[in-house]
Amino acid sequence: MKAxxxxxxEQENFDDSCLEIFTFIKSLDKKNxxxxxxxxxxxxxxxxxxxxxxxxxxxxxxxxxxxxxxLKTIENFLDDNIYDFIIFQKDDFSxxxxxxxxxxxxxxxxxxxxQTYSNSLENIKFIRPVHGESAxxxxxxxxxxPIILKIRKNSFEKEFLIPIEKDITELLLDIDKNKSFTxxxxxxxxxxxxxxxxxxxxxxxxxxxxxKEGFENIKNLAALLNAAVGASRAAVEAExxxxxxxxxxxxxxxxxxxxxxxxxxxxxxxxxxxSNSKNIVSINTDPDASIFxxxxxxxxxxxxxxxxxxIEEIKKTS
Amino acid sequence: xxxxxxxxxxxxxxxxxxxxxxxSNNLKVLPIENISPIVNGFDLxxxxxxxxxxxxxxxxxxxxxxxxxxLTSDVIKKPIAMGADEIITCDDEKNVNIDVHGTAxxxxxxxxxxxxxxxxxxxxxxxxxxxxxxxxxxxxMLSIPILNIVKTIKKEGKKIILERIITDGYQLIExxxxxxxxxxxxxxxxxxxxxRGIMGASKKKIINYTLDQLEITSDEIESKVKLExxxxxxxxxxxxxxxxxxxxxxxxxxxxxxxxxxxx
Ligand SMILES: Cc1cc2nc3c(=O)[nH]c(=O)nc-3n(C[C@H](O)[C@H](O)[C@H](O)COP(=O)(O)OP(=O)(O)OC[C@H]3O[C@@H](n4cnc5c(N)ncnc54)[C@H](O)[C@@H]3O)c2cc1C
Numbered sequence: 001m002k003a004x005x006x007x008x009x010e011q012e013n014f015d016d017s018c019l020e021i022f023t024f025i026k027s028l029d030k031k032n033x034x035x036x037x038x039x040x041x042x043x044x045x046x047x048x049x050x051x052x053x054x055x056x057x058x059x060x061x062x063x064x065x066x067x068x069x070x071l072k073t074i075e076n077f078l079d080d081n082i083y084d085f086i087i088f089q090k091d092d093f094s095x096x097x098x099x100x101x102x103x104x105x106x107x108x109x110x111x112x113x114x115q116t117y118s119n120s121l122e123n124i125k126f127i128r129p130v131h132g133e134s135a136x137x138x139x140x141x142x143x144x145x146p147i148i149l150k151i152r153k154n155s156f157e158k159e160f161l162i163p164i165e166k167d168i169t170e171l172l173l174d175i176d177k178n179k180s181f182t183x184x185x186x187x188x189x190x191x192x193x194x195x196x197x198x199x200x201x202x203x204x205x206x207x208x209x210x211x212k213e214g215f216e217n218i219k220n221l222a223a224l225l226n227a228a229v230g231a232s233r234a235a236v237e238a239e240x241x242x243x244x245x246x247x248x249x250x251x252x253x254x255x256x257x258x259x260x261x262x263x264x265x266x267x268x269x270x271x272x273x274x275s276n277s278k279n280i281v282s283i284n285t286d287p288d289a290s291i292f293x294x295x296x297x298x299x300x301x302x303x304x305x306x307x308x309x310x311i312e313e314i315k316k317t318s
Numbered sequence: 319x320x321x322x323x324x325x326x327x328x329x330x331x332x333x334x335x336x337x338x339x340x341x342s343n344n345l346k347v348l349p350i351e352n353i354s355p356i357v358n359g360f361d362l363x364x365x366x367x368x369x370x371x372x373x374x375x376x377x378x379x380x381x382x383x384x385x386x387x388x389l390t391s392d393v394i395k396k397p398i399a400m401g402a403d404e405i406i407t408c409d410d411e412k413n414v415n416i417d418v419h420g421t422a423x424x425x426x427x428x429x430x431x432x433x434x435x436x437x438x439x440x441x442x443x444x445x446x447x448x449x450x451x452x453x454x455x456x457x458x459m460l461s462i463p464i465l466n467i468v469k470t471i472k473k474e475g476k477k478i479i480l481e482r483i484i485t486d487g488y489q490l491i492e493x494x495x496x497x498x499x500x501x502x503x504x505x506x507x508x509x510x511x512x513x514r515g516i517m518g519a520s521k522k523k524i525i526n527y528t529l530d531q532l533e534i535t536s537d538e539i540e541s542k543v544k545l546e547x548x549x550x551x552x553x554x555x556x557x558x559x560x561x562x563x564x565x566x567x568x569x570x571x572x573x574x575x576x577x578x579x580x581x582x
Binding site: 250 | 329331332334335336338340345347442445446447448449450451454455457458459463464465466483484485486487488489490491492493494497502503504507542543544545546547548549550551553555557558559560565566568569570572573575576579581582
């Protein structure tokens, strides 16, 4: 079985969440796998330690990499090489490129795969969440079609890097001169403070927090706990907090050790981004709120009063 | 400028988890009660973006295009009530289990039949199956470039200038036409239909084409990927509700619980 992983890293960074891909690939076939990796950007030192058989690397020079050039490069790469599985992660480039490549190459495509099971390679079933992650669907692919898969974030363990640096083959980005659009400028607006995907603790506010002032309390508590600030869509749409703080299906996908929610109902689309947290603690006035069904500890209380008490008590004990 | 917006009728996405059921014959997640379907939320954001754009350009028309089975007239006409000009559908029984591949194919045929359009809008994904695939498939089928999750679009002379949302920020992009763009909630709330709009929409005739009229066979809309089953995942979590005399008392108890279990 031949698998190709396609990984995007911004500039010099190495995001180790890509290591989930290799655990996933090994779940497809334990014995006979040959893994090729095609990386765009990122720290070459780490990429040369990926647990793969062949390793290709394309340097990305600037912030304004046009997805059309990446698309062209992958398309050309696939003209010369055939794989049983091509695996992407969930990120801006993959969300754009994976479905297009599937149509360009006439391959099957399944996004957001969180699990697979099979009794043979020809008969693999793929599980993916549907309907805002309220339910799951079992999918199969007809015939012996090459399959493009995009895996769901935080759904697989991270495979280990190998201890030595192995050879990488460098490829050039195929620049398409006749692109119909050009990226003039990229603006990065990272939320202030600790980043959501780096933090061990995340303090998150929803509609129940009531306003911008409420988020000041959320930020104060986060600062006390060395935590990042999260939010539901209701809070982001009310402009109480920046879009970069959104957790959920259309926001950040996180798995902190502790996820503290204040006035969040627990819609499935929100849970999508946080249900892999090790411990969820929720404060909500409604004893029947869905969020409690996913929490380790629950407290029925006015979250705006409770957060002030909590801040005070933490200050006392530390 | 000739503009179209692709929309989808979906089950209400605001129904809480415990009020959902699975229709195992048709493999769909539906509300327990008889709650009216809606136009996919992101598609309404796309309608809003398209209407704003059309208002800035003279002689623009906005056509709404949709594929489905037994579409609910009042629902699917909502964009007309918001201000769109016409609605074209392929409402056909044979579309009952149509997936992303078939949907994109039928949309592409409807677009070829009633177009060409300068810009095609759609939502970033549909809230029923969250595939985020149809607009990209459409882009390949029509050979029209695509930009996803666009927040604003304006015309400056011959140029089209767009803001595209990325994970930690946004990009300023200059593009030629024709173009496919997808929209998300960043566009802002879709406008409410006016009373005049609602009256107008109720009189508006839906222009429908069957699969036969579009010369599409059932084989052609068949997908490589098959949905075999749907279920609700089990949730074995057991919550411990922290009781206390008042908010302060509960805060103290929570801190000690978190310390006891080594969480903080
Ligand atoms: C396609 C799609 C994608 C989506 N993507 C996302 C996403 O990525 N992220 C996301 O978050 N949402 C997303 N949503 C929206 C989601 O469905 C919910 O609407 C949203 O998460 C609700 O936010 P909320 O919990 O803050 O608000 P609500 O659902 O309104 O809940 C507010 C909660 O606060 C409680 N409350 C009120 N007052 C108080 C008080 N004083 N003290 C304590 N509790 C109080 C209430 O009991 C209630 O439980 C998406 C929806 C769709 C259709």
